[in-house]
Amino acid sequence: MEVCNCIEPQWPADELLMKYQYISDFFIAIAYFSIPLELIYFVKKSAVFPYRWVLVQFGAFIVLCGATHLINLWTFTTHSRTVALVMTTAKVLTAVVSCATALMLVHIIPDLLSVKTRELFLKNKAAELDREMGLIRTQEETGRHVRMLTHEIRSTLDRHTILKTTLVELGRTLALEECALWMPTRTGLELQLSYTLRHQHPVEYTVPIQLPVINQVFGTSRAVKISPNSPVARLRPVSGKYMLGEVVAVRVPLLHLSNFQINDWPELSTKRYALMVLMLPSDSARQWHVHELELVEVVADQVAVALSHAAILEESMRARDLLMEQNVALDLARREAETAIRARNDFLAVMNHEMRTPMHAIIALSSLLQETELTPEQRLMVETILKSSNLLATLMNDVLDLSRLEDGSLQLELGTFNLHTLFREVLNLIKPIAVVKKLPITLNLAPDLPEFVVGDEKRLMQIILNIVGNAVKFSKQGSISVTALVTKSDTRAADFFVVPTGSHFYLRVKVKDSGAGINPQDIPKIFTKFAQTQSLATRSSGGSGLGLAISKRFVNLMEGNIWIESDGLGKGCTAIFDVKLGISERSNESKQSGIPKVPAIPRHSNFTGLKVLVMDENGVSRLVTKGLLVHLGCEVTMVSSNEECLRVVSHEHKVVFMDVCMPGVENYQIALRIHEKFTKQRHQRPLLVALSGNTDKSTKEKCMSFGLDGVLLKPVSLDNMRDVLSDLLEPRVLYEGM
């Protein structure tokens, strides 16, 4: 029997106390039972709870505690042993569990605490990130502002617009109270207030450039905070109660065109800056933030670039305008010149004819008059008239020639002539005058000088005559020597190389006189028109001053060069010219008179036995042609058609005469076919002569293009036939048949 340890109360059970204990235990029990329920309920609700096991333990602990207290309810009164047992069991269990829980909590609580720490850490991090994001956003906004500003600034090339836009946009972006731009004056010693955003400023408001604050700003490329009281910032009407907002100033480099011409980037080698001053609104307690300052710096750079672009554009526009003006002026001048030239040409053309006609009349009639019976005075008068009119005629010709030369409309008339004879003729013409002046003239012709040359005989004579004439004219005593030679490639003038090409050579003529000589400085002027360098005394020798100018132009036309050498006044001078002449083939032949038009002396016996072929569809003309040729001694074969001709022609026939009267080219084809036939035996091809109804240019050209050697006009005369045959059978082929 267990001794109930329940002590019988000494005093009568305090019913009240008992009741209160009873109630408290009851409530405790309830509480103890409801807490785990709550825990379970909420944990089930929550998604994550890592400590379920702990929860169970805890729940068990609490439940058992509650159970204990619950069972306690029965122990207030006498209770049976079962109750006591249950009580004991409960208590024991409770003890176990609570101890286990206590032990477990030792592990758990630090963990729980660390969770808290992590949470705190994350919160801090989040706050930090938030801040940073705020920063980035502001920066991005700044960037956007800059881009927009730049776009606005760069969208125009007008200087004023650029600057104005800068200030406006900056003012807007940064919510500024005032924005000002100070530009350096022309002298560079002062800064002048050029643009402001809001306030009107007095014109010509300047500050000296050497202020310390300005130097400070110009010294760095960063935006610098300056005092609101500095002269550059004192733009607003000062009213004392305002707390002036912060002011920032930045320099704007004014780049010049020349800065961009250096290879390395213009590292602000310019010394000219403008000053941009930005003021925050007063009484706003706003401060300049770093990103705002950066914005300002970037804008300042952009403005600098935009300004320089504007400057460049201005300059190029100016240059273009200038060029256009000049263009217009030049155009006008050209048109005027052309009109003048046309007028002159017209004048010359008219004058030429108008002047020559009376001139001819005068000369002709004077000459006729000379032939008649005249008294000596009359004769003298007539001679003077003749001389004067000849001179006048020469002058007219010279002027006309010169103007035609200058136009480039003069062309050389090439022909074959005898060079030696030309020189002799010139000398013969000059000799009378030279003899009168007692100036011996000598002529030296180089031995290798070709005799027959191709060139413009008349003009060459004019040149030589002019030069030799000048030599005689301007020499009072001494002698004149004329030398002609073939020049080699090393000539005097450096810009003119003589290359004797195949059938051409360069003739050099030197005329040396011992006359007054020429001052070396005057030599270039000699060849200009109308200018004469001789003193007044010698002016009486006459001449218009055109001679040398004309000669020079003729020489140039002949692809040559002319110059004068002189050792000085009183030492005489040498005139030298080179001209290009062609070598005539006839120079290799017998030295007969060089004109090729003179027919060779016809001899009947030349053609005896000459086999010829005559092709003509017309029987009568065929017979006539045959008669002609037979009379000249030829052996004639006649054919009446192209085919027959081709069949019959052979290397025995020396000449083939073919009638080409019919229009079209069929008859000419025969020539080609004969050519073909004889290609292998080229040298034995018979000569081909066409008998045609006309010998105009087109016929001749046709004949040439088909390879014919000559053309005869029908009806053929005996002499023509003879001429053609003799010319054809000479080594040189002639293309004449009239």
Add this chain to the structure above:
Amino acid sequence: MDLVQMQKSLQDYTKSLFLEGILDGQFLQLQQLQDESNPDFVSQVVTLFFQDSDRILNDLSLSLDQQVVDFKKVDPHVHQLKGSSSSIGAQRVKNACVVFRNFCEQQNVEACHRCLQQVKQEYYLVKNRLETLFKLEQQIVASGGMIPAVELGF
């Protein structure tokens, strides 16, 4: 008639032919070509001319009488006649041919007919005269004389 007279009348007659323009210098050329080696040159040529021309004139008449005149055929004939007459020196015939050719190019049938008539006229004229000339020459030769070379004073 004695020889000298005959020769004189031959000369005069020949001169008249030239003066009237029936013959021109080409005929002289032909006469120059006649020599001992070629005694009948002129008459040969002239005879051939007569034969050719008769034929051509016939062909021309036929061609022009067609309903539709083929000028492509007419032209070569005229060209031939012109060539022959000019080779011989029949000046007026040649000139008439030139006119004929022009109208041929214009394809003017009426005018061509007229030209043909003209050409025929000239041709018969020159034929007549030349035949007379040759008769005179034959007479002289038959009398044993020489045909004098024609001297033209103009």
